[in-house]
Amino acid sequence: MAQLERTHLAIVRAVDQHGSLTAAAEQLHLTQSALSHAIRKLEDQLGVAIWTREGRRLRPTQAGAYLLAVANRLLPQLTQAEERLRQFAQGERGTLRIGIECHPCYQWLLKVVSPYLAAWPDVDVDVRQEFQFGGIGALFAHEIDLLVTPDPLYTGGLRFEPVFDYEQVLAVGAGHRLRGLPYVQPEHLAEETLITYPVALDRLDIYTRFLLPAGIRPKRHKPIETTDILLQMVAGGRGVAALPRWLVDEQAGKLDLGAVRLGAQGIAKQIFVGIREREADIDYLRAFVALARDHGDGVGSSVSG
Template sequence: MIEIKHLRTIKALAQTGTLVKAAEWLHSTSSALSHQIKELEQRIGHPLYIRKTNPLKFTAEGELVLQLAEQVLPKIQETESRIQDIRSQGQGQLRLAIECHSCFQWLMPAISQFHKTWPMIELAFNTEYMFDAMPGLADGELDLVITSDKFESKDFHFEPLFSFEMVLVTSPEHLLAQKKFISAEDLKQQTLLTYPVDAARLDIYKYLLHPANCAPKQVKRVDQTLMILQMVTANLGVAALPSWAVVEYQQQGLISTIPLGAQGLRSKLYAAVKQRQKNTPYIRSFFEISKSTSLNNLSNVRPLND
C-alpha cells in the first residue's frame, strides 16, 4: 500500500514545508507530488496533512507515515551504498594518508603484498593531509588513514593494527643517554624535536609531560623523520620516536635510546575508515596484511585488540 516514492514525498514535504519546495527538492512537479499524496490518502482513507496550514501540520496518520520514512529511507540509502561498494570491490582506488610519519618502514612491504593480492586496486598516497588526515577522510578525499589518534565516533571505524614502544632518542654523547629511563623532569632543560602537530596529539606530551605539568626548554618542529635523526646525531636536540623506526641507527652506534618513564611508553596504531566501508573485502585485506607485515618485520611490537 505504501511505496518508497510516497515515503520520499512525505519526507521532502516535512523538510521543506510546502508542496512546491518539496517538488523542487525531488526534482519533480508539484502536480505530480499532489497526485502521489492524494493516491496514498485514498489508500489509507484519511488525509496525511491539514491543507493551508503554516507551518505545515501532519495528521496522526501523516505522522506515522513520516516516522516510517525516517526509519526506512536511511536504510535504503545505506543498502544502495553497500551494493555500490560490492560492485567496485574488485577494482578501484584506495586513497591513503599517513599520520604516523615513521610508518614507511613497515608500510612499503605491506603495500607490495597488498598489490599482489589486489592487483586491480590502485593504492594512492595523498600528501596533502600529512599531519592531520581525518578531515580528508570525513570529506571523502581519502579512504583510509593510518593514525594513532583514536576517538569515539559513529562515522569512523578504527581498526587496531599494533602497539609499539616509544623511546627517547639522543646522541650517544648526550647526558641523558646513560639514564635507565626518562622522567618528565629530565626534559625540562632539553630541546625537543617533534613533528609539526599539536602537542596534545603527541604521546610524549599526553602520557609523560602533561601529567607531570612539565614542558621542554625548547621545541623545534621538523617534518621528516630522517631530518630529526640527523639533528639528534648532531646533538641539536632529542626526540620521541618508535623504537622500531630507529633500530638501524642504534645498531650503527649513531644514536642511543632510553625508555620513556619507569614503565616505558607504548603507543597504538590504527587504520581509520568510514564505518560503511570497514567490511569491504579489499579494505579488510589491507587491515590483515598490515598487521601481519608489521608483526613479522618490526621489533618490539605487539598485537592490538582494543
C-alpha cells in the same frame, strides 16, 4: 527558493580556495564575467548573500560558510561515487587512498604497500599525509579510504582495528648525557632541545603523557617535517626526540642512536587502521588491513620488555 546543484557547490568551493574571481574562474574553466553572473544568479535565487567583498578578495558570509561546509563534505563524496561507478563499469577496483597521521609510520607503510601491490595488481595506492579536515574528517568526507593513526576516534560510521603495539621512547645521539640511563624523568628534558614533527602539542604524547603532567617544558622545541632529517639532527647531537622504539632500533644500524625509556613504566602506544564501517566488507580493503596486521607482528616492542 532555488534547488542547489553541484555547480553551485563547486563555485562556492573554488571561490573559497582561490579568494579571487579570476583564479576561481580559471579553475572552473569559465570566464570571469560568466562566473560573476553565476554568483549573482545564485545569490538571487537563494535570497541571501553568500559572499562579502574585502578589497579584491571574497569572504563567505555566515550563509556562505554553511554552504562551503556542505560543499566540502559532499563534493568529494560525489567525485568518489562517480569514480567507483566508472570502475564498476570497466571492471576495475581503482585506487586505495591511504591517509597517515603517524609521521614515522610512513617507513612502515612502505613495507606493507609493496606486497599489497603485488597481491592486488588491479588496485593502485595513493598515500596522503595532509588533509583539509584532519584524518578523521578526511575519512568521513571520502577524501581517503583508509586512515593509519595512533589516535582513533570511535564514532558512528567508522571502524578502527589495531594493527600493532609499540613503545614510545626518547631517541638520543652518541655521547648524550641521558644515553645509558634505564629511563628518563620529565625534569631530564628541562634543559634539552626537543625535536618533534610539526604537530599540535595536544597531539604529541611526549607533551600530553610525559612533560605537561609534570609541569615541565623543554628548553627549546624544534619542529622538523622529515623523519630522515629529524634522525640526522638527533644523531648529530642537535636535540632529542620521542619516537617509536622500532624506528630507533631500525635506524641504529645506520646512525649512532640510542633509545631510552620515558618514565619507569614507559609509554605504550598502538597503531590503528580506520575505515568507513559500511565499506568494511570490501575485499581489497579487508586485505590491506590483514596485511598491515601481519607486518605489524614483530614491529612493536613491548613496554614491559
